[in-house]
Every structure is written in C-alpha cells, then in structure tokens.
Amino acid sequence: LRTINGILNLGKAVILFKGKNYPKNGAVIPERGIIDIWWIVHDGGLLLLLPFLLSKHSVWAGSNQDNDKKKTKRRRRQMLGAKLRLFAVTTARNENTDKLHDAVVDHLERLRIQAEVVVVDCLAGTNIADCMRDRQSVHRGSSLDMSINSSVDDAAGILNSKIRQKMGMSTPGSSNPVASLQKDGISTHDMTLGEVFASEARGEPTIQMVEQSKSSAPNSYIPSQIEDGSFSADQGFEAASLLNEAMQRFSSDANLVVTNLPFIHKNQCAQDYFRFVDTVCEGVDNVMLVRGSGAEVITTYA
Secondary structure: OHHHHHHHHOOOOEEEEEEOOOOOOOOOOOOOOEEEEEEOEOHHHHHHHHHHHHHOOHHHOOOOOOOHHHHHHHHHHHHHOOEEEEEEEOOOOOEOHHHHHHHHHHHHHHHOOOOEEEEEOOOOOOOHHHHHOOHHHHHHHHOOOOOOOOOHHHHHHHHHHHHHHHHOOOOOOOOOHHHHHHHOOOOOOOOEHHHHOHHHHEOOOOHHHHHHHHHHOOHHHOOOOOOOOEOOOOOOHHHHHHHHHHHHHHOOOOOEEEEEOOOOOEOOOHHHHHHHHHHHHOOOOEEEEEEOOOOOOOOOOO
16 A cells, blocks of 8 residues: 555556456457446546557457458457447536536547446445545645535535636536636546536536435445544445446446546555455456546547
C-alpha cells in the first residue's frame, strides 16, 4: 500500500491488474473480445483511453482461420478490435439516468470512441464515490465552502449549483462539459460523472428527494469521513459488494473489466484497502484498476 501511495504522491498514474485468464503474449482470443468499463469517477480520461488502446490490439481480433471467407471476417474483426461497453455508475439519487446516458454518449462521440453505454443506478446514494476519490481534492478544486460531513447528495447539489453558474443552463449536447470545467480551472480528476455532466445529467433537487435521501439511506452508505480526511475501518464494504454484484451481473461475458482504483485515504490500513479491492473484484476473471495522475489529456472534437 505504501508503494502505491508513494507512486501517486510522485504524480504518476497507477494501474493494478487482478486476474488469471488474461491473454498472454502471442495469444489470440477465439472470438471478438469484450472490454467493459465501469466508470464511477471521471479520473481525467485515462480510464477511457487505456481500454480504447487495448481494444485495438491484435489479440482481440479472433483466432486464425483457413478459408478466405473466414480470413475476411477476421480482418474485419481486427479493424474493429474488441467490443467496448461502458457502464456509467450513478452515485446520487437526483441524477437523471436518461440524460446521463445521452451526455456520456455525446462525450464518447467527441472522443471518437465507439462503445455501448449502459447507466447503472444501483449504487445511487451509496458512498462508492467517496471510496474511489479524494473528496478533499474536490472541495479545494471547486473552491466550495462546504462541510466535510455533508451527505453525498448535499455535496453533489452544492457542486451542481457551482457548475451551473460556471457553465450556464446549457441544453444536452450544446457544449463540452469537460472542456468547460477545465477552462474554468476545475479539475475533473476526482469528480463523479453526475458532477462532470451536471448541467446535462441532473434534475433540480426537490424537497421530497432531499427528505427521501435523509430518511431512506442506510447508515452504512453515509460518508463517515472526519475532519482530517480519514475514513472509518469498515467504510464502503457494502457499496463494494453492490458494485461487485452489478459487475457479475452485467460483465460475466467480458474478457476484461476496467474500473477506478480506490483512493487510499488517510490512516487507512492495507488490510482494509485490499479487502475493499478483493470485494469489488470477487468472481470477475480479469480486472484492471486505474487511477490517473490528473495530468492526462484526451483531445475532444466539438
């Protein structure tokens, strides 16, 4: 854990792989491969770039065939590469899944990345985002005066208001949310998808939603982050189980699953950290955990 933390403190990206059936050098997947991306925290773009580059590798082209017809089919597969499926994970209850889907599809089109997009809302209202990111960084980067003990929905609502002030009430597809935020000096590295695409993906919070958030959310889902930024020992394990259940449900046929590397919080012991990682990856053959340095840049096209 100290090694991973040391690399991150040097401003470098970290990629961890957990699995046993990943193709070795020279191996070829018999059929067109499938790479699933489980996107929770934006992470600046590296989480999208790596699967895209891997999908273009010849290992995903399919097995060698003898006759000309099958060779033509294989060449077509090789040009397409692996099939990419992106699962956009909502983390707040006031995120509109349809609008978030459209916003992510529009973003991928700007990046010229072809992927099937599915919005997963089973983790809305949990603390999964807090496990995957440095909330202190979000507060500092957006210059928001908010309590660290705010609920996930409260913090997202305040950040949503700030972003709307920066961007204006734009309609879906009319602007580039990521570029607009970066232009205004707001880093997307530790922001959730709902926060990045706030003007397009969120509905205005209502009194009913706020009351429901306060009354119905299990205690284990409410962030227990204290003033020094540390987390309690059992923080997030139920959310990790929910994420794993969703992965096993939707990605059972995937050759590779790529998702965010959990953030290492202050005073978090190695046993708890890797227990969280093991919970997320349980029953999934190949998982790549990624955390960017925050300096990665992916060019978008308006």
